[in-house]
Amino acid sequence: MPHQLLNNLLNFIREHFLFDPSQKILLAVSGGVDSMVMASLFKEAGLLAGIAHCNFQLREEESVRDENFVRNLAEKLEMPFHETRFDTEAYATSNKVSIQIAARELRYQWLEEIRSTNGYAYIATAHHLQDSVETALMNFVKGTGIAGLHGILPKTDKIIRPLLFAEKDTLLAWAARRQLTFVEDSSNATDKYTRNFFRHHVIPMMQESMPAAVKNMAASIEKMKEAEILYQEALGRHKKSLLTQQGENWLIPVLKLQKSVPLQTIAWEIFREFGCTSNQLPQVLNLLESESGRYVETSTHRVIRNRAWLMITPVQADESPVVAISEEQSHVHFGGGQLQFRTIEKQHAGSIPQSADVAWLDASQVVFPLILRKWKQGDYFYPLGMRKKKKLSRFFIDQKLSIPQKEQVWVLESQKRILWIVGMRIDDRAKVLPSTSEIISIQLQK
Template sequence: MDLLTGFKIFIEKEQLFMPDQSLLLAVSGGVDSVVMAHLFKAAGYRFAIAHCNFQLRGDESVRDESFAADLARRLQVTFHQVRFDTEAYTESKRVSIQVAARELRYEWLEQTREQGGYSYIVTAHHMQDSVETLLMNLSKGTGIAGLHGILPKQGKLLRPLLFAEKENLIAYAAEHHIPYVEDSSNLTVKYTRNFFRHKVIPVMQEANPGTVVNIASSIERFREAELLYNEALQRHIKRLVTQKGNTYMIPVLKLQKTTPLQTVAWEIFRRYGCTAAQLPQVLELLNSGSGKMVETGSHRIIRDRQWLLITPLVEEQAATIVIEKERGVISTANGVLRIKTSERSAHTAIPAAVTIACLDKETLQYPLLLRRWKQGDYFYPLGMRKKKKLSRFFIDQKLSVVQKENIWVLESAKRVVWIVGLRIDDRFKITPQTKELLTIEWEAY
């Protein structure tokens, strides 16, 4: 089968685009992208050419830019071009040259696609590129998601040459007398991809000349296996993970009985910043006591009774908020207090909701303080004459570690007035002698 026929069959098989859609081809001037442009022309598809000059190779970069422009003229298609100060971007963003070039390239291509009304961006990644990607992913330990290599279609990106070997593209260029340019940076092995291209794959091919084609065939099966894997994984996640607000809850017993534990746990916890090195620490929480935790780059995973709780790391809010008499609304990271004063009458109804505190205003001294609770705090629970430590009260209420961390207390003259949203102190309750009420309502986010 000739390359053009294979090209058309692959596009139809993968359902990459509709024949009437207009596409934006990223063309560097090398054999891969130039042959791709000629295949699009020969197949009768609508397209334009886009070229990025990263200004990293002096005259060679100018040569490539001129070549791409001339190619667009010869193929009679629209040409888009841009020049980047890649080194300045690298310094300002503190990234490698490779990362800088990739970010600049795809951001500009997407802008050009939108402005030009093109349906997709098309790149000339071929079979060997996909095999290199798989091997690089294996060496980094990316798991099953790394085994699918380069996908033919990903969002607005298309790769219609993944069916073709590099040597087929070179042969097509020679047969049809298609000129192209060579990028000298492709010969260096200081870049990871080039190291695999020039050092790793050739050694593998010495042992088995069919290495690239065989791995490419496996990639097809890996892609389908990944679909089955993800279907099973989603069933496990649905069974194990419950969300309440910004907290995710996983029952310890259910997770312990899950098979395969390592795989399911990794796929769950890596979504919350857990690294492969941290996974054993997380699994140790299954056999630890309450209060033990592992902190990832973005979350905390906490053992709390029969649960593992996953909460995002947040910046610490001010420990104390001063409330003067005139303040009516106080906002916090996890809720808002609304305060109002009213006269007591014989018909005044006292709300029963724990989120509303009705207090005898005369018993309070301003300013009031709203702060996080701390060890050693105590109060006299409503209806009781004995004091009780807040830590003991929280145990009786069966609050989780995360719930305790989010507790506010209202304080007056160094006395706890209200454990916000839970219980008021008996010393500040409404009595028959109360003349003026202070009503405070708590609305949690």
């Protein structure tokens, strides 16, 4: 008669649509009790599976012991065996990450490689109920919001966790009943890592005052999963109502966001996707009351108050490219598009084009090579029709340019004198006059 744990496993796989019994599963087995029980259960259930083991070479003889132990298990269960060794410390150093992150990245990259090249449908890890509770509790303490409180999910992409329903004691009881031997990772006994601190101190203390603490928290986690579905649905509606995309930029109407309830949560969920931290959120919300032009810069974006809107725009890398243009060039490609140059005899020219994307300049005022560059503070020119010079920063205010638009402005200069604010206005000193004999025509294609 099948053991209750085996029935529970099969029910859990069915209820959560983890996989079809005809599919082959790659079991990640460390040699610890959880993964050993998982492999044993899959064998007894008659499910198709192979075993994969990673040696991170962090614990010398212990690592080799675990590797041999898991290889022997694979032989005993008559399952295909896949193994690898990593230089985890070298990877951590070269990628500037902790040993724990290095081990995780190496493990999952390799497991996915084995899965995809050997016909396995999914990778199974042996996370159990207490692992999920520990994760939710750690996330609660870190303040990750509702998404962190669902604990570990039964299925994410190609990774499944078929033992999430089981308590640790149940797995230990199965191992004893089946006389399964397993190895203990010595690092699990230390409090060096945060999870172990929760495992060895926080949860046992909670269980002292409430023995059913883990079960109760697991029930709360299930409720959180369902609450999160409703939360995401409502959030989706708010985002659709508030966010409008314009090319690379996003716009949010200030008044509409101010009236959104609950404001803090909606704002956090929107702006965190644009690199905003929880510490920056109050600064972003202050923009709702500020004057136009104020902004908050996150790690990836800038949130700008622009009249009745908040504009979210990517932070441009400060490339500050400079393009030198010789007299022979007829086409020039640059960050703002393409410029096309040609020389026209004045007598054959016709009337001056009205488009801002075309500049006609008096050839006698143009000395090559020309310099094409982004504008900078302190730049000035004589706007067409004016006898007085004007700073570009002032000109942009008159033109009602937003900060992202200003960042995209290029200028064309000759002998350190601006001839054209590309796509906007030429300099009065370079305009075509009745005395002009030759015209340089420049056309912008964005």
